[in-house]
Amino acid sequence: MNRKSTKALIAALALASAALVGSSSANAAATAPTLVLSGGSTVFGLAPAIIVATASAPGNVAFSVGTTVITGCEAVATTTVSPFVAKCSWVPAAAGPATLNAVLTPTDTVSYTSATAAPLTVKTGTPVQGAAPSPINLYVDTIIASGSTGALAPRFGVSCAITSQFIVGQTIVFRVYGNDADLGGAVLDSSNVASAYVTIAGVANPIPLTYGNHSGVAFWSAPFKTGTGPGLYGTLGVVNFKVTVIAKDQDSIKVLSTKLVPRMLNGQRVKDSSGHTVYDRVSYYRTVPVTPPLKGAVGVWQSSFTPTSQVTLYAVPTN
Numbered sequence: 001m002n003r004k005s006t007k008a009l010i011a012a013l014a015l016a017s018a019a020l021v022g023s024s025s026a027n028a029a030a031t032a033p034t035l036v037l038s039g040g041s042t043v044f045g046l047a048p049a050i051i052v053a054t055a056s057a058p059g060n061v062a063f064s065v066g067t068t069v070i071t072g073c074e075a076v077a078t079t080t081v082s083p084f085v086a087k088c089s090w091v092p093a094a095a096g097p098a099t100l101n102a103v104l105t106p107t108d109t110v111s112y113t114s115a116t117a118a119p120l121t122v123k124t125g126t127p128v129q130g131a132a133p134s135p136i137n138l139y140v141d142t143i144i145a146s147g148s149t150g151a152l153a154p155r156f157g158v159s160c161a162i163t164s165q166f167i168v169g170q171t172i173v174f175r176v177y178g179n180d181a182d183l184g185g186a187v188l189d190s191s192n193v194a195s196a197y198v199t200i201a202g203v204a205n206p207i208p209l210t211y212g213n214h215s216g217v218a219f220w221s222a223p224f225k226t227g228t229g230p231g232l233y234g235t236l237g238v239v240n241f242k243v244t245v246i247a248k249d250q251d252s253i254k255v256l257s258t259k260l261v262p263r264m265l266n267g268q269r270v271k272d273s274s275g276h277t278v279y280d281r282v283s284y285y286r287t288v289p290v291t292p293p294l295k296g297a298v299g300v301w302q303s304s305f306t307p308t309s310q311v312t313l314y315a316v317p318t319n
Helices: 003-027
Strands: 035-039 049-055 059-065 084-090 096-106 120-124 136-144 165-167 171-180 193-200 210-214 217-225 241-247 250-262 279-294 298-302 312-314
Touching (some): 136 298
Antiparallel strands (some): 049 084, 171 217, 250 279
């Protein structure tokens, strides 16, 4: 074979080899990156939740709640170094469960395909106080009344112990403490409350709460007898109840204000370099007349505890 033929053969083989390599690169399958969601936990009405998407390739992430894209998070760029992270600040529209989704559009669309994260279910926290806005803040607990013996005796031998678990035949006592922001945070007592009661599902009439001295501590209380006899509550399971407190109308209220007071040190007024008294601004409540009277606020408390912490009635133990 002459030199010209040899050169032509080598050139042909080189072209064929290049063609095969190019064909192999063009036909190489793009890689599917991974995309994982985390975060998203918050309390309704408090602060935004931060949703975190972690990918195995850089790109832009579209975040959504269900099928609705989150405003401002339509295309969040990931970090440029591994791990490739994108974050979305999300303000939940309501408390309760929500399904978060995310889709990654990679920067390198030749080497990578788009990726969809597995849905992430989060629960936006509900304030225990309840969702109904009110200047009245309530604290509620339940205790076992004293006097039960035998199988109905308190589990640990202590009456008046705060608990959510009761046995049919025991007396449940609802205890309520409260404050009214309209009254400058005043304690809710018989002087400023028009009515207070407990409503229980399955019980026809509300149980009135009474305010009084209980061994040196004052609070609202309502006993609730359970049992299997006529007129007694004996439905096993969660006791669904709601506490309602209605404040009296007020012809005067306490308003948060500020005033200047001289700064004191060791009983003496503090002076600046010019010999003038130094003043601090402090807060205080002043009483302001209201005409017509301020309508009494309504405070409602209904438990948002987890199921295992709800007030529950059990049958009498058999052993």
